[in-house]
Amino acid sequence: MAESVNHQEVHDLLVEVARKAGDMIATAQPHINTSSSKKNSADLVTETDKAVEKFVIGALRERYPDYDFLGEETYVPGKQLTDKPTFICDPIDGTTNFIHAFPNVCISLALCVMRMPVVGVIYNPYTTHMYTAIKNQGSFLTMPVRTDSPTSPAPIAPRKIRLPRKQHPEPLTGLQNALCAVEWGSDRSGHNFEVKHRTFTKLAGAIEEGGKMVHSLRSMGSAALNLCAVAAGQVDLYWEGGCWAWDVAAGWLILTEAGGIMVDGNPGGWTPAVDCRRYLAIRAAPSGQKELVEEFWSAIEGRMEYSS
Numbered sequence: 001m002a003e004s005v006n007h008q009e010v011h012d013l014l015v016e017v018a019r020k021a022g023d024m025i026a027t028a029q030p031h032i033n034t035s036s037s038k039k040n041s042a043d044l045v046t047e048t049d050k051a052v053e054k055f056v057i058g059a060l061r062e063r064y065p066d067y068d069f070l071g072e073e074t075y076v077p078g079k080q081l082t083d084k085p086t087f088i089c090d091p092i093d094g095t096t097n098f099i100h101a102f103p104n105v106c107i108s109l110a111l112c113v114m115r116m117p118v119v120g121v122i123y124n125p126y127t128t129h130m131y132t133a134i135k136n137q138g139s140f141l142t143m144p145v146r147t148d149s150p151t152s153p154a155p156i157a158p159r160k161i162r163l164p165r166k167q168h169p170e171p172l173t174g175l176q177n178a179l180c181a182v183e184w185g186s187d188r189s190g191h192n193f194e195v196k197h198r199t200f201t202k203l204a205g206a207i208e209e210g211g212k213m214v215h216s217l218r219s220m221g222s223a224a225l226n227l228c229a230v231a232a233g234q235v236d237l238y239w240e241g242g243c244w245a246w247d248v249a250a251g252w253l254i255l256t257e258a259g260g261i262m263v264d265g266n267p268g269g270w271t272p273a274v275d276c277r278r279y280l281a282i283r284a285a286p287s288g289q290k291e292l293v294e295e296f297w298s299a300i301e302g303r304m305e306y307s308s
């Protein structure tokens, strides 16, 4: 079954579906008081999340009725990712941003085979940035750019850029020179919250205080777009525990096809599973990736614990 998947055809369908879903997202009018919460008041969902996922399921099942589907809004607790070709969908990644009209929002779509992503598509309908990757074929950002010049003004046109955006990324030289994407997530008490905020303090703190004095921490609210930012080389790393396979599956492939690496968000795991719920992503670099992973792991204040 795995060898019969036409990755290009799946890619083209996911791009088409992402654009149509993006129109649904961009034209919606979410309000804080019409959103509902799941686990707590920071774990939000809207009718648009559900409507988009319903549209995606219909569009994918029509073309690939035999493939499995794993989506955030239809997920049944305990359902495990299998070796079968499986579409993984986060209809709106960055739902909190969506509700607050903060434009760091996307739909994230992936096809996984043998539990690893082989096609990934992430689309931000507000910026119209489309991130795509096919296994062993590289990853790309298609974005609108002005094509005019002093002599020939012209409209905006889409341009497809290979990732990372710098053709020759700089070496990684340790946490003290790193811009780090992190997320609070929706757990705001308990063990995992304690590990996170102690680690954030360690990362940001001054060297003389025992800290790592990173350049800064960025919490942008979307795991998928965080992985795209690492793939593009715009942040050096992204660390999170508690998000899910649908948050990271597409971004994982976009990251690795751009030369980045994904390791476990807990120390010591060099080959994590897509649904392990603990992630540390490192940008492409000619040197320093392994050293940065080990330095970051040494800075984590404990081990995060999540059930899949």
Ligand code: LIP
Residues within 6 Å of the ligand: 044, 072, 090, 092, 093, 094, 095, 096, 183, 184, 185, 186, 221, 222, 223, 224, 240, 243, 247
């Ligand atoms: C979000 C993730 C983010 C995490 C949030 C939330 P959602 O996904 O992208 O990384 O910190 O808690 O899970 O819920 O917006 O699809």
